[in-house]
Amino acid sequence: MSWLKSQLQRVSRSPSPAPKISQSSVLETTRNLCELVSNLGSGALNVPGLQAAGLIGCQIIDILQIMKDNQDACNDLVDDIGQLMSPINLRLQGCRTADVDDELKAGIKRLEEGLQKVRETLQYELRRGRLDRTLNPGRNAGEIAKCKAIINRQFVIFQNSSLMSLQMGMASLKRQADGPRTGEQNANDQIVKSVFTTISPSGPVTNVAGHIFHGNVNMYTSASGGHSVTPWHSSAGSFPSQPAPPEDFFGRDDLVLTLANLFIGNEQRRIAILGAGGLGKTSIALHLMHHEIVVQRFQGREFFVGCDGVTSADGLASRILQILEASASASGNIINALHAALAGALPTLLVLDNFETTWDTQGGHNAVRELLKKIASVKSVSIIITMRATDPPTEIRWSWSETIPALSPASAKDAFLAIHGPLPSGSNSDDEVLDELLKELDYVPLAIHLLAQVSRGFKPPFMLKRWREKKTQMLRVETGARALDRLESVDVSISLSMESLHVDRNPEAIQLLGMLCLLPDGLLGWQERLEVIEKTFDTATTNLFLLRKFALVYTAGDKLGVLSPIRHYVLHHHPPDSQHAQCIYNIIWELVNTYALVSFGPKFRGAVDALSPEMANIGSLIDHAAAYDPGEIIVDIAIQISWHLCFTHPSRHLLQKVSTLVPSVHTKTQARYWQVSSEIMYRQGEYMEAESTFKQARGLFLEIEDCQGAARCSQRLGDTLNMQSNYSEAAVILTDARCQFSEIGDRAGAASCSQSLGDILRLQCDYSEATVSLMDARATFLEIGDRLGAAQCSQRLGNILSEQSNYSEATVILTDARTQFIEIGERMGAAQCSSTLGEILSNQGNYSEATAIFTDVRAQLIEIGERLGAARCSISLGDIHFWQGDYSEATVIFTDARAQFIEIGERLGAAQCSQSLGNNLRMQSEYAEAAAILTDARAQFIEIGNRVGDTECSTSLGIILIDQGNHTEAESLLAHARDQFIDIGRDEWTAYCSLLLEECVRARDGEENTETGS
Incomplete structure (x- = not known):
C-alpha cells in the first residue's frame, strides 16, 4: 500500500503538505524590507519605480497571507522576495540620487514591472475562490511557480551586490573627477578614464576583501570609502637561448614550483627526475630550468645537455665543455678540464637529459660514475638529471629524487584538447568516450600527445575502436622516409628502454614482464604474490629488480604495475609463454574460486573488497585464456564471476568473452551459463529477454535431468513474469515450480515459491491471501532452520501492513525483521526494512526523520x-x-x-x-x-x-x-x-x-x- 501511495503522490496534482512551520517572523521581516525600500523611494532617492516596488511587495505579502493552500510554495515566495529586497535596501541606504546611474535606474524600473506581474497573477488566483483552488491545486501551484520564476529573474539584475557597489563607486569617482582635483587625482586621471570605457555592468564582478574585480580591472574599496583603480596585469618573462620548454604543459606546475623553490638560497642542489619513457621528464626539466627562481639564481648559466648517443664519460665531458664554450688542451685529461672549467666559473646549473643512455653504457660505467662524482664535487654546480629508472645513481646524495606519476585525468584531457582542438561534435557521449580512451592510455603524456595528433578530424568512438585494434602501433606521427625518433612514436620510445634491458641476455626478466602485462590493474599484494611466483620461477625477484631499474614497471603501495603503452607494446612484441601465463592464471583463478560465489551475508563485503580491485585483471585473463588456452575451466570462471556481478554491477560482458566456447562445453555448464545470463538480464530490467533465456536454461537442466536446476529456473521465470505484471501466468509457473521442489524434497525451494506467490497477491492488493501464503512460507523456513528466509517473509508481511496503512503494527514487525537480519549478518535485508520504515514515516508526513533514515540506509x-x-x-x-x-x-x-x-x-x-x-x-x-x-x-x-x-x-x-x-x-x-x-x-x-x-x-x-x- 505504501508503494502504491507513493506512486499516487507522484502523479497527484498537488504535493502532500509538509509539516507546518511558523512563517510569521519571515513575513514580518520581508514586509519591513519592502517598506524600507518604499520609504527610500519616497524620501532621499528620487528614483522612478523604487517607491512603487516596495509598496507592491507589501501588497504581494498581504495576498499570500490570505491564500491558505500551497502554503509551502507561498512561504518560499515570501523568502525569495525578502532575499531580493535585502541587498537593494542595504546598498541604497545613505546614497544620493546622483549615485544611481541610468543602468541601475533601468533595473529598478524592470523590478517594479516584474512585481506588478506577480501581484496580478496572485490577485487572479485569489479571485478564483478556495473551492476552485482546492479542486485544481496543480494549477494553483503552477501559477505560484511562475511567480517564483519572475522574482528569480530579478536576481539577474541584482544578482551581485558588488556590481551595485561598483556602479555607484564609479559614479562617485566621476563626481570626484569633475570637482577640484588633488595632485594624486590628476595623476590617476587617465586610469580612471580607461576604467570607465572598459567596465560594463553586464560583465562578471567579484568582490574579494574590498577588491572589486571586473575583467582586467581591480577597483579597491578603501576602509574610508574611497576608491582607487589599477589595471590587473600578469607578468611574463623571456626565455634564454637554451631549448625552450614545450608550450603544451599540463598538470606539472605544482611539481615545477616545488623543485624551483629548492633553488632559493645558495646551496648546491641535485635533482633526479625519474620514470618510464614518455612521462614528460624532459618537459619538467626544461620548465624547471627556465623557472624565474632558477634563472634568477644562475643568471643565465643554465645549460641543457642531451645525453642521447653519448656512450662514454669522455664523450659526455666533451659535450658539456662544448655547450659551456670552454676549451680543453689536446693533451690534457678532458674530465679534469671539465672540472677546472666548472670550478672556475660562476654558479652553474647542468641539466643532463636522458642520463640513462650514458649511465648504462657497457664497459665504461666506472668512468661515468667518476665523472658524475667529479661534477658533483664542485659546490657551485647544481645538477638536474632525467633518467629512465626507478632509482638514481647512488654515488652522490640527491636533494630530491622521485619517480614522476602519469597525469591526472583532468590534466590529460586538457593536454589532449590543447593539441587536438575541440572535439568535432562536442557531444557529451564523445566527451565520455574520450575520457575512457585517455584512461586506457594510463594518462601517459607522450601517448596522449601522439594520440591528439593522429586523432585530428576523427571522432573519439572511432579512435577508441582503432586504439583497441592497433594499440601502440597507432601512436606515431607520419614522417615519410625519415626514421621516427622517440618523441614521434611510442613504440620507438619504449624500444629504447627494452634495448637497455638487453632482451636476449635477460629472457626470464622479459617473461616476467610479459606475465605482469596481462594485468591492467597490476599485481596487487605483489610482495606476497611474488613469493608464489618464485615457487615456479625462482629468479622472479632478481628479474623484478632489473625491470624496476629501467622503469619498465612501477610500484604504488601494494601494487606492482606496468603503464598501458608499455604493457601493450610488450604483449605485442614479447608475449608471455604458456608456462608464465598459467602461473598468473592460477593466482587469479584461485581468487575467483574463493570469493565469487559468496552470497549476501557477513562475508559478502569481504568478497567485494577482494574481487573489485581485480575485475580488469580477471577480464584480461579471460580474454587471454579464451584466445590461447580455451577450455571448460575458463567458461566456469566467467560463470562464477558473473554471479558475483549479479549482486554488484550486473553485466554480461565477461560471459560474452567466452560465448563462442559455450557450445563445446558440457550441457550442465551450458545450462549454468544461460542461467546466470538470464539472472543478469532480470536484474538489468530486460524482462522479456530474461524470460526467453530462463526457458532455455530450464530446457538444458531438464535435458540432463537436473530437476532442482530446472525448478530454480521456473521460479525465476515466474518472478520475471511478475515484473512484467503478467500475474496470472506467473502464479501458474510458480505453483508448478513449488510442486517440483516439493517432489524432490527441497522444502526451501518450495517455500521460496510461496514467498514469490505472496508478492504477486500483494501487488494485486489481495492482502489476506498474500498474508496466508507468506505465513506458510515463514513457518516452513523456521522449521528447516532457514532464518534468512523467515526474516524475508516477516519483512514482506510488514510491507503488507504498511500498504494497508496499519503503520503501528507494520513498524513492530519490520523492526523485528530488521533485528533478525542484523543477527544473521544480512545487512541488505536490514537496510531494506529500514527503508520501509522510512516510507512509513514519510507517509505520516514526518519528512525530516524519513530523510535521515533514507540517507543512512x-x-x-x-x-x-x-x-x-x-x-x-x-x-x-x-x-x-x-x-x-x-x-x-x-x-x-x-x-x-x-x-x-x-x-x-x-x-x-x-x-x-x-x-x-x-x-x-x-x-x-x-x-x-x-x-x-x-x-x-x-x-x-x-x-x-x-x-x-x-x-x-x-x-x-x-x-x-x-x-x-x-x-x-x-x-x-x-x-x-x-x-x-x-x-x-x-x-x-x-x-x-x-x-x-x-x-x-x-x-x-x-x-x-x-x-x-x-
Missing part, C-alpha cells in the same frame, strides 16, 4: 556494494522533496539516481526516475517538456514489459492534457489507462482514473454548454 547499501538499493533510496529522497514542493532539489536527486541506474544497467529504475522527472516538471506547469519525458519513460516501460509503469505514465499524460484543456484526448488516454489497471488488478489506481475521467466529462459538458449558450 543509502550509505549502508553503498558500503556493502548494493548500488541498486542505494539508487532506490535516492528515489525515495527525491519523492520527499517532490511532496514538499521542492522541485529543484527533487530534479537533482532524480537525475543523479537515473544516472546511477543507467550505469548499473537497471533499466526499470532508470525509467522510474524519468517518470518522476516528468511528473516533477508537470507540477511546475512545464507541460511540453514533461510530456516529452513521460512519453519516453512510457516507451522504456513498454520495451522492458512493465505494464504498471506504462499505465502510470499514461495517467500522468492524461493529467497534462486536462491541465491544457484538451479534455477529449485526455478522456481517451485515461479510459485506456483505467482498462489497463482493471486488467492488472490495481483497484485504487482504477478508482483514481475514474475520478479523472469524471472531471473530463464535466469539463467537456461545461464547454459544450458554453458553446450552446453563446
